[in-house]
Amino acid sequence: MWDSFLQGIDLAFRFDTFAMMALGLVLGMFVGALPGFTTVMAMAVLLPLSFFLDPLVGIPFLIGVYKGGIFGGSVPAILVSIPGTGASVATTFDGPALTRKGQSRKAMETALYASAIGDFSSDIITILCIGPIALIAMQIGPPELAAVLFLSLLIITVTGDGVFVKGLLMMMFGLLFSLIGQDPIGALSRFTFDFFAIRSGIPLLPMLIGVFALPEILIAVERKAASYMRGSLKIEAGERLTFAEFRRCLRTICRSTAIGTVIGVMPGVGQVVAAFMGYAAAKNASSHPETFGKGELEGVAAAEAANNAVNGPTLVPLLTLGIPGDNITAILLGAFIAQGLRPGPQLFAEQGDIVFAILIAMVLANALFLALGYVLIPVFARVVTIRKGLLLPLTIVFAFAGSYVYRSDPTDLLVLVFFGIFGYAAKKLSFDVAPMVMAFILGPPLEYSFGQTITLSQGNLAGYITTERPITVVILILTPMIIYALWRKSARMRREFAAAE
C-alpha cells in the first residue's frame, strides 16, 4: 500500500492532469452558478469526455467538475438568493443579507476560502484513511460483499428523499433494469424480448444522463425557459475579507470540515445534509447566534466548508467497496469502469498507484480551485444572466453527442430519452431516482457475489455462512437494526429541514 502511494505521487504530477482539472473546475463552477443546472447534470453530460482521456486525466477532470460545481452554487446563492445547487441552500440564509449590506465580495471570498479549506482538509483525511480501509476491504469475500452491497442499497434507500416504501420500489426497478441483458454468472439472456439492441443490457451512460440531466431540462422548459436574471449582479467593488474576519471564521470552518468529512463517508447522506448540519452547529456554538440569518460571515463559512468537505470522503466507500454513496459517485463509478478500473476491494491491490495518483491530484486541485475561484468570481456572477432558452438546447446537444459516442449506437439515444421521461415522471410523482440508479449499478455485483457464495457453500448455504463466514452473519443481523435507526434519524432530519426552511 505504501509503495502504491509513492508511485501515485510520481504519477500525479502531470501537466495534462492539471490542465484538465482546471478545465473541470471552471466548467463545474460555471454550471454550479446556473440556477436549475445541477452538478450531477454537469457530470453526467461531461462524463463521456473522460472516457477518451487517460484515467489520470479523465477522472481528475470529473473530480474538478464536482468540486467546482459544489462551490459554484454559492455564487447565485449569495448574490440573488437562488441556490445554484442543493448544497448551497444553507448559504442563502446569510449570503443575500451580506449582499444587501454591500458585502457581497466578503461573502464570496468567505465562501471560497471556506470551501477550499474544507475540501483540502477532508481530502488529506481521505488519503490517510483510505489505505487502512482498503486493507480491511481486501479481506472481504463474496458472502461479505453480497451482505455489504445489500446493506448499502438499503442505506441509500432509507436516507434518500421521500417515503421509504417508494424508495424501495425504485430500488426494485433499478434491480429490474439491471437484469435486462445477460446474467452475470452464466451470460444467459434475460428480458431482451428478442431486441438485439438490449442484448448486452441497458447502457449505463445514456441511462445516467437521461435520469439526471433530462428531467432538469424538462422542468426548466415547463415555463418555456424564458426567464433569466436581469439587473445588477455586479459584485460590489467594496471591502475585501480581512484577515481578522477570516480568523474569526476559522473555528467554524474546522468544525464544519469535521462534520462534512464524517457525513461524506456515509453512503446516501451528502452535501445538503452536511451544509445544514454545519450551519446549525455553528449557530449553536456561536456566542452571538442572533446574528445568524441576518448577514453573518460565519454562517456562509459554516455551510460552504461543510458541503465541500464531503467531496473527498465520498470516494471512500466508492473506491474501497465499489459502492457509490450518491448520484455523483455513481457517475464517477461509471467513469472508473469505462477506464477499466473496477472500484472495489481489489482495486488497491491491482492498481493502487493509479488510485493514489487520482487522490493526490484531487488534493492538489484545491490550489487550482483557490486561484481560479478568486479570479473568476466576478465572471461567474454574470453567468446567471445567460438565457436559458439558448443554454438548454445546447445542453441537450452535448448530452446526446456524449451518449452517441459511448458506443456509436443510435439506440442509446432512445434509451436516453426513455430514462429522461422516466426521471421526469419520477420527480413529478415524488419518487427518488437515486435508489434506482444505485440498484442498477450494484445489482449485477450483488447477484454475482451471491452466486459465488452459493458455489462456495456447496449446497449448504446456512451452514457455510454461520460456520465459515461469521462476519456475514453479523452484517445480516445488524442490517435491520441499522436501517431502522437510519429511518428514524432520516424522518427527524426531514422534520428539522422543513422547520428550517
Added chain:
Amino acid sequence: MDAPANDSDHPNLSPRKLNFNAVAALVFIVFGAVLFFITPYQVEKPVVVFGQSLNALDPTLFPRLVALGIFGLGIWYFFKSFSLREHNRFRDLDRAGYVNVGVSLAAFTLYALLMEPLGFILSSVLLIAGLSTFYGVRDRLLVAAVSIGIPVAIYFTFTRMLQVFLPAFPEL
C-alpha cells in the same frame, strides 16, 4: 442528496381516498404479478448436463425475487398511500406547461431518430434553432450563430481532439 421534497406550499392537502399514490401502487401490484409469471418465458434456460444445471444460481431466481418484491412493496405502498400527503406535481402544470414539455420531448425523440440519417451537425442545428425559437429567444442572429457554431465546435472537439465518431453529414 437533494433537499427533501416539500409539499408545504400545499398546506391544506389532506389524504385522499384514491390519490395518485394509490393508483401507482395498484399499477405496481399488477406489474409485479405479471413480471413473476412471464419470467420463465423471458429467461434463457441454462444448459443441463446429466440432470445438473451448469449455473450455480438459477437465472430466474433474482428476477422472481424482484417481481415478488415489486408485488409485495406495491401492497405495502397501497395501504401507505391513504396516509400520504404528497402532491401530484403534474397537476401544477397548466396547458402551456404540457405543451412545452410535450414539444420538447417530441424534439428530443426526433433528434435521436434523425441524428444518424441527417448527421450530427444538421440535426443539431435544427434542434437548437427550433427549440431556442420555441423557448422565446427572438434574436435571430444570435440563434443562427449559436445553432451553427456550437454543433460545429462540438463535432470538431469530439472527432478531432477526442478521436471518436460522430455522423457528420446526411446519409445519401
